[in-house]
Amino acid sequence: MGKKKFVKAITSRDEDFAQWYTDVCLKAELMDYSDAKGFIIYRPYGYALWENMKNYLDAAFKRTGHENVYMPLVIPESLFLKEAEHVEGFAPETAIITMGGNEELQERLIIRPTSEVLFCNHYAKVIESHRDLPKKYNQWCSVVRWEKTTRPFLRGSEFLWQEGHTAHATEQEAREEALNMLDIYQDLGKNLLAIPFITGVKTDKEKFAGAVDTYTIEALMHDNKALQSGTTHYLGTGFAKAFDINFQDKDGELKNVYQTSWGVSTRLIGAVIMVHGDDSGLVLPPYLAPIQVDIIPIMSHVEGVMDKSLEIKESLEKLGIRVKLDDTDKSPGWKFSESEMRGTPLRIEVGPRDLENNQVVVVKRYNREKITYQIDQAISDIPNLLKNIHDAMYENALKNVEENTRVTNDYEEFKQIMQDKSGYVKMMWCGDETCEAQIKEETKATSRCMPFDQSPVGEKCPVCHKEAKHLVYFAKAY
Amino acid sequence: MGKKKFVKAITSRDEDFAQWYTDVCLKAELMDYSDAKGFIIYRPYGYALWENMKNYLDAAFKRTGHENVYMPLVIPESLFLKEAEHVEGFAPETAIITMGGNEELQERLIIRPTSEVLFCNHYAKVIESHRDLPKKYNQWCSVVRWEKTTRPFLRGSEFLWQEGHTAHATEQEAREEALNMLDIYQDLGKNLLAIPFITGVKTDKEKFAGAVDTYTIEALMHDNKALQSGTTHYLGTGFAKAFDINFQDKDGELKNVYQTSWGVSTRLIGAVIMVHGDDSGLVLPPYLAPIQVDIIPIMSHVEGVMDKSLEIKESLEKLGIRVKLDDTDKSPGWKFSESEMRGTPLRIEVGPRDLENNQVVVVKRYNREKITYQIDQAISDIPNLLKNIHDAMYENALKNVEENTRVTNDYEEFKQIMQDKSGYVKMMWCGDETCEAQIKEETKATSRCMPFDQSPVGEKCPVCHKEAKHLVYFAKAY
Numbered sequence: 042m043g044k045k046k047f048v049k050a051i052t053s054r055d056e057d058f059a060q061w062y063t064d065v066c067l068k069a070e071l072m073d074y075s076d077a078k079g080f081i082i083y084r085p086y087g088y089a090l091w092e093n094m095k096n097y098l099d100a101a102f103k104r105t106g107h108e109n110v111y112m113p114l115v116i117p118e119s120l121f122l123k124e125a126e127h128v129e130g131f132a133p134e135t136a137i138i139t140m141g142g143n144e145e146l147q148e149r150l151i152i153r154p155t156s157e158v159l160f161c162n163h164y165a166k167v168i169e170s171h172r173d174l175p176k177k178y179n180q181w182c183s184v185v186r187w188e189k190t191t192r193p194f195l196r197g198s199e200f201l202w203q204e205g206h207t208a209h210a211t212e213q214e215a216r217e218e219a220l221n222m223l224d225i226y227q228d229l230g231k232n233l234l235a236i237p238f239i240t241g242v243k244t245d246k247e248k249f250a251g252a253v254d255t256y257t258i259e260a261l262m263h264d265n266k267a268l269q270s271g272t273t274h275y276l277g278t279g280f281a282k283a284f285d286i287n288f289q290d291k292d293g294e295l296k297n298v299y300q301t302s303w304g305v306s307t308r309l310i311g312a313v314i315m316v317h318g319d320d321s322g323l324v325l326p327p328y329l330a331p332i333q334v335d336i337i338p339i340m341s342h343v344e345g346v347m348d349k350s351l352e353i354k355e356s357l358e359k360l361g362i363r364v365k366l367d368d369t370d371k372s373p374g375w376k377f378s379e380s381e382m383r384g385t386p387l388r389i390e391v392g393p394r395d396l397e398n399n400q401v402v403v404v405k406r407y408n409r410e411k412i413t414y415q416i417d418q419a420i421s422d423i424p425n426l427l428k429n430i431h432d433a434m435y436e437n438a439l440k441n442v443e444e445n446t447r448v449t450n451d452y453e454e455f456k457q458i459m460q461d462k463s464g465y466v467k468m469m470w471c472g473d474e475t476c477e478a479q480i481k482e483e484t485k486a487t488s489r490c491m492p493f494d495q496s497p498v499g500e501k502c503p504v505c506h507k508e509a510k511h512l513v514y515f516a517k518a519y
Numbered sequence: 520m521g522k523k524k525f526v527k528a529i530t531s532r533d534e535d536f537a538q539w540y541t542d543v544c545l546k547a548e549l550m551d552y553s554d555a556k557g558f559i560i561y562r563p564y565g566y567a568l569w570e571n572m573k574n575y576l577d578a579a580f581k582r583t584g585h586e587n588v589y590m591p592l593v594i595p596e597s598l599f600l601k602e603a604e605h606v607e608g609f610a611p612e613t614a615i616i617t618m619g620g621n622e623e624l625q626e627r628l629i630i631r632p633t634s635e636v637l638f639c640n641h642y643a644k645v646i647e648s649h650r651d652l653p654k655k656y657n658q659w660c661s662v663v664r665w666e667k668t669t670r671p672f673l674r675g676s677e678f679l680w681q682e683g684h685t686a687h688a689t690e691q692e693a694r695e696e697a698l699n700m701l702d703i704y705q706d707l708g709k710n711l712l713a714i715p716f717i718t719g720v721k722t723d724k725e726k727f728a729g730a731v732d733t734y735t736i737e738a739l740m741h742d743n744k745a746l747q748s749g750t751t752h753y754l755g756t757g758f759a760k761a762f763d764i765n766f767q768d769k770d771g772e773l774k775n776v777y778q779t780s781w782g783v784s785t786r787l788i789g790a791v792i793m794v795h796g797d798d799s800g801l802v803l804p805p806y807l808a809p810i811q812v813d814i815i816p817i818m819s820h821v822e823g824v825m826d827k828s829l830e831i832k833e834s835l836e837k838l839g840i841r842v843k844l845d846d847t848d849k850s851p852g853w854k855f856s857e858s859e860m861r862g863t864p865l866r867i868e869v870g871p872r873d874l875e876n877n878q879v880v881v882v883k884r885y886n887r888e889k890i891t892y893q894i895d896q897a898i899s900d901i902p903n904l905l906k907n908i909h910d911a912m913y914e915n916a917l918k919n920v921e922e923n924t925r926v927t928n929d930y931e932e933f934k935q936i937m938q939d940k941s942g943y944v945k946m947m948w949c950g951d952e953t954c955e956a957q958i959k960e961e962t963k964a965t966s967r968c969m970p971f972d973q974s975p976v977g978e979k980c981p982v983c984h985k986e987a988k989h990l991v992y993f994a995k996a997y
Contacts (some may be wrong), residue, residue, distance in 0.1 A: 075590070075641075076595050076598050077591055077594070077595050077628060078638060080591035080592070080593060081591070082588065082590055082591065082641055083590075083638075085587065085588055088587050088588050088589055089586075089587070091589075108563035108567075109567070110561055110562055110563055111560070111561035111566055111661075112560055112561075113555055113559070113560065113663060113677060114592075114630075114663065115554045115556050115558060115677075116555070117554050120554050133620065133621060135619075135620075136618065136619045136620075136628075137616060137618035137619070138614045138615060138616050138630065139615070139617045139618060140613075140614065140617060140627075141613075141665040141676075142611065142612055142614075142665035142666075143610075143611060143617070147616075149613075152592075152616065152630075159560075162553075162554060166551065172847070178563070181587075182661075183592055183660075185592065187619040187620035188620075189620070198619075199591060199592050201589060201591075252649065298778055322644075330600050369650070384543075386558050419824075450643070456582055507713045
């Protein structure tokens with residue numbers, strides 16, 4: 042045990058959460074650092090998580106009539122400068138190509154930090170009539186934002202994401218699109234990530250540069266800080282005006298389109314790590330896990346052990362389960378630790394003594410429950426076990442959100458909560474950015490969103506005591 | 520017809536092949552130009568072709584034990600300079616980031632033109648023992664190569680591709696990998712693209728910068744020019760030495776790994792266009808086609824026409840066929856033209872007169888054959904029709920290769936063929952780069968590959984009359 046613990050031990054999550062997070066990212070082999078600061082390498086296991094999210098979302102996008110496209114990596118500087126608010130938001134963090142083919146470029150090229158302007162420029166060319174609407178495009182790509190301090194998956198100079206960009210004939214249709222896509226993100230949390238997201242509208246201060254309204258999915262991490270995990274934007278006609286995206290409507294009039302954009306990124310991998318992980322490493326929700334069952338033979342040299350392990354593997358694969366049989370020459374204890382570090386939802390221990398009774402031991406990763414099973418029953422029961430684990434992980438995460446969501450009408454109490462426990466605090470707000478800024482200044486908490494259910498919890502803004510206009514979720518955030 | 524032809528007409532393929540190609544790319548809505556020279560927009564229909572190729576290949580890669588990863592977009596200049604031959608090949612066509620976050624960078628960042636050095640740098644960190652081998656990684660991404668003259672899909676400053684990078688304990692295993700991947704590419708041609716590829720080894724002059732051996736798939740376009748459509752490389756230990764990629768072997772010795780890399784790109788879209796297309800536009804092989812059947816109602820206002828059209832659509836979808844029912848208010852003739860331009864393999868015309876007899880007309884895009892069918896029979900027969908069309912398109916393309924492959928031992932005849940007919944010429948070669956250069960200079964033909972079947976067609980090199988060493992396929996190429 043000594044050597045194993047030495048090699049595999051990671052920082053305790055409650056001792057130093059930031060270090061624990063980095064340890065898990067590296068030791069579960071999700072990523073590695075590259076030689077270019079802020080640019081990470083997505084290793085096979087980390088990329089497989091992204092692929093599973095991508096497959097889920099891509100199917101959902103297509104089912105709802107979206108089409109994939111690919112826009113250029115670069116934006117000519119003059120094009121980038123067309124929409125003022127947007128530029129103000131993104132210009133400070135751009136990377137710029139100034140040299141190509143050994144020559145200085147006549148016009149500098151911005152590496153896309155997001156692709157609104159590229160989509161807008163294209164839409165201006167291809168949209169002429171109401172018959173061309175709606176346009177519902179999405180792209181899977183990487184974007185570059187020059188960041189001073191970076192953390193794996195959470196904030197990087199380059200990250201992978203999808204960005205949807207749509208154009209509609211009416212405001213109503215565009216607003217519905219922005220909300221529908223938020224629903225798809227929320228379903229992703231519920232069905233795949235086992236993460237309950239809080240949803241709502243961003244305050245003006247926190248919204249996307251160029252949006253009329255930004256909707257968000259927010260998740261609560263183990264350290265009680267919130268992580269903005271995805272956003273959808275109703276863009277109104279601001280970009281359409283800047284880029285002349287017009288269409289001839291049924292009534293013969295020339296009108297601007299109404300637009301949306303929306304995206305989630307590899308930041309979701311960070312959310313999964315920090316919502317579910319524990320001191321032994323990653324804990325993956327079953328439908329997201331690249332490997333759902335690790336089969337670990339004990340004393341594999343004993344006759345029957347490897348044969349039976351292989352037989353179980355094949356039986357499970359026939360049920361559509363993703364299985365790995367660890368047939369390396371490492372010790373079983375080492376294999377257990379690796380399986381735990383990588384967060385495989387179930388491990389099956391196949392040993393000679395159990396085999397005598399036609400039994401195996403099945404261990405759940407998330408709560409370490411051990412079950413001794415007749416082999417046939419184990420195999421037939423595993424799809425159910427996976428479903429139960431998913432549901433339990435979701436419920437646990439939801440319980441954590443509920444236990445760490447507090448309501449107050451007293452700003453002193455708010456400050457105390459942010460100092461002691463953090464988590465979400467629901468509080469009324471006057472709508473004035475001064476109060477929002479004061480809260481951030483004094484407590485480091487920011488408004489995460491104004492939930493759709495605006496049932497008031499008080500009448501006054503606890504900061505300025507003026508009339509309250511909005512109910513807000515506040516939290517310290519990544 | 521007047522207006523329709525005016526809008527949709529494209530240049531004839533035998534009149535001006537280059538213009539025909541561009542017309543098809545634009546009018547079939549595969550792509551559009553962006554404001555950044557050489558960077559194209561992959562529109563939904565063009566991107567869907569790439570997605571279908573990607574799905575096919577990704578499954579084949581995974582089935583053969585490859586894992587997907589994602590490496591950074593950028594390569595620090597010092598890292599890029601590590602392998603000399605490789606640098607020499609790629610440095611002249613790089614795009615370089617010199618500014619980030621409003622500041623000049625201390626070290627310039629090269630946008631990846633290919634990612635050998637990134638994979639090598641990572642492999643040097645993660646490979647220690649023979650237990651860590653083989654490493655078989657692949658990534659889907661875009662790369663940037665600064666090109667002076669660009670053409671959609673064929674040559675661009677940015678293109679989409681996959682790049683596989685593997686590391687092995689033995690030369691034999693690495694060489695097998697390079698050949699196995701070539702087989703997968705050849706199968707892609709046979710099973711999805713309906714393109715027969717000529718395969719073989721590149722001459723030293725034509726091989727990849729840094730490779731020991733480059734294998735290639737070559738396709739013959741309608742204009743009788745060859746298109747290099749994908750390559751796999753056996754890299755030997757050159758990169759491993761430059762990047763110190765070592766492993767402790769079973770015998771305890773520290774050894775360099777043997778490596779491969781391999782890739783195909785969106786250039787394959789260009790191949791499909793130029794092998795199968797005709798004067799009415801794109802002609803898509805059925806398994807690649809995003810839409811396999813266009814259903815076009817004639818006089819859709821007549822009772823029963825739309826209902827029956829919808830019924831046929833649903834029946835075909837149940838069989839797993841990708842169907843589009845064109846229910847727009849355009850004229851049937853216009854819809855036919857659009858369906859032809861987009862190369863949909865089959866169209867079904869549903870008109871009131873045929874419906875009286877419970878019939879529909881089915882038209883094959885590739886040879887325009889019209890079949891009048893009983894509706895039920897049409898539906899049950901369409902999977903077969905699609906298979907037959909695929910096979911026929913492959914056979915036609917193969918016949919075209921055979922008819923345009925000539926053998927000669929006489930250099931004067933070679934020159935005449937290249938002037939008159941182009942196509943492939945099989946000819947012996949002494950192995951001397953001077954002769955290869957002379958051929959290119961005098962005829963514009965280059966060596967496409969040395970086929971695996973090296974059965975000699977002569978004894979002397981027809982250029983210098985020295986002893987022949989290799990059989991070579993020559994052709995003018997893109």
